[in-house]
Amino acid sequence: MQFKNPEVLYFFALLIIPILVHLFQLQKFVKVPFTNVAFLQKLQQQTRKSSRIKKWLILATRLLLFSAILLAFSQPYFSDKNIDKKQHTFIYLDNSLSTNTKGEKGNLLKISAQEIIESANEKDVYSLQTNSNFYKDISKNELKNLLLKIENTSKKLDLSTIFLKINQLNKNKTNTLYKNILISDFQNTYKNKFTNVTPAFSAVKLESSQKNNLSIDSVFISNANTTNFTVNAIIKNQGEEKSNTPISIFNNENLVSKQSFNIDKDSEKTIQFTIQNKDTFLGKIQLTFSDTFPFDNTYFFSINKRKKASVLAIGKESHFLSKIYTKDAFNFTNATLQNVNYNAISKQQLIILNSLENIPEILAQSLLDFSKNGGSLVIIPNEKLEVNSYNSFFNKLQIGKLQNKIIDTLKITSINYNHPLFKNVFSKKVNNFQYPSVNSLYPIFSKNSSTIISFENNTAFISELKNNIYYVSSSLAKTNSNFVNSPLIVPVFYNFGQLSFQFPRLSYRVATENKIGIETQLGKDEILTIANSRKSFIPLQQTFQNSVVITTKEQPLEAGIYSILKEKDTLQNIAFNYPKEESSLKYLDLNTLAKNNKNIEITSSIPATFNALNKKNEVQWLWKWFLALAIVSLLLEILILKFYKP
Structure with missing residues (x-):
């Protein structure tokens, strides 16, 4: 008493x-x-x-x-409580995208909000934490008004942030009793967030009535050439096998292609669409399927007008290169080994090592970084190269080992027409072209190489040693070979340049920090904005001499196609999609967590949690x-x- x-x-x-x-x-x-x-x-x-x-x-x-x-x-x-102490209830209501699904009673988020309103005590004080906002010291009526307006958001709040809020509230007030209630679906992204110092809380798990989900996990481009490219959509299936599921691809709301597919239980599958090259492609891939989460059935991506590929040739000046890489199609630069601008290497799409006797260590390291970042590399040996220097460089790239020089006159007789380098180059196979020849070569031993053009003895003349690393086994100097006079020289090196151009990033994730580089010059009072038909915002931006780097994080929160604007001019289109982690159907086992942590109390429902709290605080x-x-x-x-x- x-x-x-x-x-x-x-x-x-x-x-x-x-x-x-x-x-x-x-x-x-x-x-x-x-x-x-x-x-x-x-x-x-x-x-x-x-x-x-x-x-x-x-x-x-x-x-x-x-x-x-x-x-x-x-x-x-x-x-059970002292009448002089006030009751403060901290409520975390998970309004992430994954709670926008159906449970036994209806939409998980809306039903949860309604049950809180019906169960909350009029006399208590509340703090409401959602993924997007925090409301401190509010009454039951204020809590009701906020919950009636709550909507799902793409923002994801980490549990450590929630626990920090709880600890701050406990420190700031005295003579107050605290009760912490966490209402969430507890996806396994919260894993390893619970420790012995976790504040005490009651957990209410929201469960979807559906246990199957199809999602578009990611999209990438392959087989790009001068006429078309392939859009690859990776589909992820969680749950039972699915058959005849329709999938469509749009360009700015115009249907481009449609097909259906089957997918096995708990598996991934890549769906391919062949698209003709256009200046811009504002893509949208859409699944027509009713499942647990609707937001991940649509994926946006953007392909902007292709710019000129930057090509750097290092070595003695060769006229055939300057004739192939013309100004109207490429930004071509030739530099001797002594005059290489190492700061410009990272800005290239293709680098040609043209007849170097050796490869210095500083150049080798720069080219290694260049290759790791997706740059293309063509290696043309010198007639009198240093084998050890080349092998040291090849070892860094992990592309094989250069063999000793072979002096022998060999004709170039075979073409691998199936290689992407020659896609849509020849209308038919040519068997009687004038065969060029070489007088000497440096063969390479590589386990994973792919032959593009070969000699009459079936050894490789030009091969792809690794993704975007090409090796010409013979010097192209006129004293050693007449290949530069062959009709093959143009499509081979021209497509080296075209295929080296990397498509800009197809899409970004909302509510995540993204850095986007834009080639433009801004005046003193000029800024860039990001906008679509519904909203616009000014991102954080850093201005350089010929470019601007913009950073997005808090905005945008909705998936879709956006434009980067300089005043009213569109500089580039970018696409944003929702975080793919929200599509997971894997959840934490709260009962196991409660066994290992005495501060976690599992309750069956929201009304049961509040009824127990009200009964505990009831005064007789x-x-x-x-x-x-x-x-x-x-x-x-x-x-x-x-x-x-x-």
């Missing part, structure tokens, strides 16, 4: 007064002489005994009366009972005084 006014209990000390009054009575008995002494003596003893019992009874009822009155004024009650007042006891004790005293005759 607890007391709202415990200071009143000090007045119990005053009960000593009626006790003293009854113990030390000032009333004295008067003796009256009478003839029958024996009878009177007996009568006197009986009267004194009855009077004493009556007095003790009256004392007891008066003590009971005063005690009950004092207890009533001290306002006693039964409760006792002052009415003590007031009734005071009245009863007063009535007892009246009855004793009236009807008890000594």
